[in-house]
Amino acid sequence: xxxxxxxxxxxxxxxxxxxxxxxxxxxxxxxxxxxxxxxxxxxxxxxxxxxxxxxxxxxxxxxxxxxxxxxxxxxxxxxxxxxxxxxxxxxxxxxxxxxxxxxxxxxxxxxxxxxxxxxxxxxxxxxxxxxxxxxxxxxxxxxxxxxxxxxxxxxxxxxxxxxxxxxxxxxxxxxxxxxxxxxxxxxxxxxxxxxxxxxxxxxxxxxxxxxxxxxxxxxxxxxxxxxxxxxxxxxxxxxxxxxxxxxxxxxxxxxxxxxxxxxxxxxxxxxxxxxxxxxxxxxxxxxxxxxxxxxxxxxxxxxxxxxxxxxxxxxxxxxxxxxxxxxxxxxxxxxxxxxxxxxxxxxxxxxxxxxxxxxxxxxxxxxxxxxxxxxxxxxxxxxxxxxxxxxxxxxxxxxxxxxxxxxxxxxxxxxxxxxxxxxxxxxxxxxxxxxxxxxxxxxxxxxxxxxxxxxxxxxxxxxxxxxxxxxxxxxxxxxxxxxxxx
Numbered sequence: 185x186x187x188x189x190x191x192x193x194x195x196x197x198x199x200x201x202x203x204x205x206x207x208x209x210x211x212x213x214x215x216x217x218x219x220x221x222x223x224x225x226x227x228x229x230x231x232x233x234x235x236x237x238x239x240x241x242x243x244x245x246x247x248x249x250x251x252x253x254x255x256x257x258x259x260x261x262x263x264x265x266x267x268x269x270x271x272x273x274x275x276x277x278x279x280x281x282x283x284x285x286x287x288x289x290x291x292x293x294x295x296x297x298x299x300x301x302x303x304x305x306x307x308x309x310x311x312x313x314x315x316x317x318x319x320x321x322x323x324x325x326x327x328x329x330x331x332x333x334x335x336x337x338x339x340x341x342x343x344x345x346x347x348x349x350x351x352x353x354x355x356x357x358x359x360x361x362x363x364x365x366x367x368x369x370x371x372x373x374x375x376x377x378x379x380x381x382x383x384x385x386x387x388x389x390x391x392x393x394x395x396x397x398x399x400x401x402x403x404x405x406x407x408x409x410x411x412x413x414x415x416x417x418x419x420x421x422x423x424x425x426x427x428x429x430x431x432x433x434x435x436x437x438x439x440x441x442x443x444x445x446x447x448x449x450x451x452x453x454x455x456x457x458x459x460x461x462x463x464x465x466x467x468x469x470x471x472x473x474x475x476x477x478x479x480x481x482x483x484x485x486x487x488x489x490x491x492x493x494x495x496x497x498x499x500x501x502x503x504x505x506x507x508x509x510x511x512x513x514x515x516x517x518x519x520x521x522x523x524x525x526x527x528x529x530x531x532x533x534x535x536x537x538x539x540x541x542x543x544x545x546x547x548x549x550x551x552x553x554x555x556x557x558x559x560x561x562x563x564x565x566x567x568x569x570x571x572x573x574x575x576x577x578x579x580x581x582x583x584x585x586x587x588x589x590x591x592x593x594x595x596x597x598x599x600x601x602x603x604x605x606x607x608x609x610x611x612x613x614x615x616x617x618x619x620x621x622x623x624x625x626x627x628x629x630x631x632x633x634x635x636x637x638x639x640x641x642x643x644x645x646x647x648x649x650x651x652x653x654x655x656x657x658x659x660x661x662x663x664x665x666x667x668x669x670x
Contacts, residue, residue, distance in 0.1 A: 198404040202326050205379050205402070206334040209277060209321050210341040211372035215284040216310040217345020218365050221493065223250055223304075224470040225353025225486045226361070230295075236358040237295035243604050245297050249304040250468045251601035256308025257593035264309075264316040265586050272389075273321045274381045280313025281369040281376070288366040292359065308593075314342070315589055324382035325402055336503070339566055343500045346467060347493030353471075354486040383416070387423055395419070434583035443650035447575045448584065450634055450649065454516065454568045455588055457626035459595040461523050462619030463560035465603045466553055467492070473612065474549065488550050495554045499561025506562055511638045512571050517630040519563030524623030526552040526559075531616035538611065574637040575645055 223246070230241040267276045283306050290303040318338050326334045352361050383402070386395035396416055400407040403415070438448050466473065470489035507515055530552040576584050606615050635648045 199327065199330055201402050201404055202330065202334065205325060206322055206337055208372065208376050208379060209318055210337045211368055211376075212277060212280040212284060212310065213314040213318055213338055214341040214345040214348075215281065215365070215368045215372070216307065216314045217342035218349045218368070219253075219284065219287060219304075219307045219310060219345075220342070220467060221346035221349025222353065222361070222365065223468050224350060224472075224489050226358060227469070228471050228475065229358060230300075235295075237300075241297070241300070243608060245300065247601050247604040248301050250603070251597040251599075252301055252305045253307045253311060254593040254595075254597035254600065256305045257311040258308075258590045258597065260309055260312040261316055261586055261590040261593065264312045265582070268317055268320060268385075272381050272385050273317055273324065274376070274379065276313060276317045277321060278373060278376060280310055280317060281372040283307070283309035283313065285366060285369040285373070288362050288369070292362045292366070311593065312589070314338070316586070321382060324384040327403070336500075336566075339503070339561075340497075340500050343493070343496045343561060347490065347497050350470070350486065350490040350493040354484065354490060384419055384423065387416075387419055392416075434580050437580060438584070443646040444576070444580070446649045447646065451568065451572045451575060451584065451588060452591060453629060454571065454626070454634060455592050456595065457520055457622060457630070458560075458564050458568050459592050460599060460619065460622040461520070461556070461560060461564055461626075462527055462616065462622075463523070463556055463564070464596055465599055465615070465619075466556065467496070468600060469603060469607075470553075472607075473553070491550065492553060492557050496557045496561045499558040500566075503562045503566045507567060507570060508638075511636055512567055512574075513630065513634055513636040515563045516567040516571070516634065517627055519559035519567075520623050520630060521627040523556045523559045523564060524620045524627060526555040527616045527620035527623060530556075531613040531620060534611060534613035534616065538613070571634070571637050574640075575635075575642070577642060 227246045227249070229235065230237055231243060231246060233240060235241060264276055264280075267279065287303045287306040287310070290299050290306070293299060315338070319335060322334050322338070323331065349361075349365075352364060356364065380398040380401060381394075383395040383399040386392075386398060396407050396412060399416060399419075400409070400412045403412060405412050437444055439445060470492055471486050474488040510518075530549060533548050533552070572584060572588060573581060603615060633649075635645050637645055
């Protein structure tokens with residue numbers, strides 16, 4: 185029914201249906217973005233005397249609300265990996281939206297400490313579902329010519345969700361904002377139920393004719409067309425090749441193969457740079473930071489936080505063009521260096537204003553933070569994911585992605601848990617200097633160790649990072665090839 189109804193609105197061979205389904209499937213990511221941005225305007229409101237709760241919420245509770253998301257997200261990455269393989273991409277994505285709806289619903293139900301922390305814990309399912317299911321779904325429904333553009337919608341929609349939360353947090357009441365946020369996952373659950381499962385999963389489940397119909401609908405073509413049949417055959421071939429990529433075999437290769445292990449180590453280290461550059465903490469606690477940084481500013485703390493969200497959105501819009509023009513390594517190294525310098529300046533500003541009555545250079549905090557957020561969105565956030573996909577084969581990519589996302593969630597949970605206690609006991613300057621140190625050290629590592637992966641084959645990349653052994657093996661292969669030719 186769906187394929188015939190929607191086909192009236194698209195020309196033969198159009199990409200209309202792929203764009204529609206991609207826009208619908210990133211709604212859970214948008215909802216996750218609003219959950220991340222929500223704590224910035226609402227955290228200070230919950231701690232204030234004018235709190236919507238029965239009593240002002242303790243700062244430790246806010247810290248747990250921020251960190252528990254990623255504490256839960258660490259193991260649920262593997263849970264969603266199991267669900268997408270055994271129950272399908274569509275059900276996994278709808279579970280993501282259901283978890284986000286449960287989060288907003290629980291916050292509406294109660295403002296008790298247990299409810300606030302439990303609701304945030306449920307968001308951990310949202311982060312896992314967003315970054316395990318959505319990229320996979322987009323890859324399996326889109327054509328090569330628009331796959332990159334549709335893939336960029338994932339980070340773009342999260343950043344748009346952050347911006348939405350900052351703006352709504354300034355102008356809506358506590359409960360009104362929760363109702364607005366609840367609408368998004370409910371809308372997704374209602375609309376996405378009519379969307380098809382991915383052709384790849386249908387083939388994996390042995391439903392060849394359903395896969396053909398889904399593929400024909402996505403390509404706006406008749407199921408009997410040769411183009412649909414050719415793509416279906418390619419999907420069957422890819423499915424056969426992927427059967428050898430079992431997780432146990434992939435883990436063994438990661439540990440035992442020297443070049444692969446070095447590539448894996450590089451990806452983990454640049455993940456540390458991405459997560460500990462400080463941008464995530466800034467996004468969570470933006471209003472708190474600005475309330476301490478610029479008492480004399482014409483804009484409120486929430487309005488300044490909204491500027492950060494806008495800068496992040498612009499950065500994510502420019503990311504895809506920058507990464508293709510500059511290359512992976514230069515963009516990653518440059519954004520990491522600029523973030524480190526900006527964080528260092530920010531720490532120095534807070535240190536200089538300890539106990540000071542005057543607010544000199546009050547423009548510096550917002551400029552420095554905007555610079556950090558732009559660098560994060562334009563380079564530090566997307567480039568490590570690009571490098572990760574280009575440094576591993578198809579058989580290893582899924583396993584590496586699951587491990588790296590779980591590792592990132594663990595780092596983020598620790599970072600967000602300790603941010604508030606350190607800021608309260610020592611000062612914001614120390615935290616920003618720590619972030620700066622991570623960025624500057626990572627810049628040196630990127631310059632010396634991380635290879636350029638743009639337009640290079642796996643063999644070329646591994647020849648650079650594998651050292652002498654890899655070069656010797658390559659020479660031996662070349663010699664064997666020459667002997668064979670003779």
